[in-house]
Amino acid sequence: MRKSAITYLAIVSACCMTARAAHAQMTIDVSKITCEQFRTYKVANPNYIAIWLDGYYSSKRDSTIVEVQSFKDNFEKLNDYCITHLKEPVMEAAKALLTK
Numbered sequence: 001m002r003k004s005a006i007t008y009l010a011i012v013s014a015c016c017m018t019a020r021a022a023h024a025q026m027t028i029d030v031s032k033i034t035c036e037q038f039r040t041y042k043v044a045n046p047n048y049i050a051i052w053l054d055g056y057y058s059s060k061r062d063s064t065i066v067e068v069q070s071f072k073d074n075f076e077k078l079n080d081y082c083i084t085h086l087k088e089p090v091m092e093a094a095k096a097l098l099t100k
Contacts (some may be wrong), residue, residue: 009083029058035082038090050075053094060099074098 028043030052037043054071058064077097078090086094 031089033090034086035088035090035093036086039079039082039086046058046079047075049090050078053078053098057094057098 010044030049033043033049038046043049050071054066055072058066074097078094081093081097082088084091
């Protein structure tokens with residue numbers, strides 16, 4: 001009885017380790033994400049991508065300030081812009097909108 005319990009625990013542990021390995025981290029090249037992928041959640045939640053873009057362009061301006069309302073407004077502008085520019089890389093769209 002004890003041997004079968006140990007075997008059972010070993011199998012369950014192996015399954016858990018395999019399940020964790022399946023959730024490996026993914027690397028994304030943001031410059032390759034299109035507006036269509038951005039709008040349709042094909043790569044990631046658009047909010048996460050927008051946060052990354054905001055940080056990227058804030059860094060380019062040597063700014064460490066997060067203006068929450070400005071971020072929300074820019075997110076809406078980017079989202080609206082992408083409706084009519086589905087094939088454009090979202091990073092280029094953001095650059096056009098955020099570096100004016």
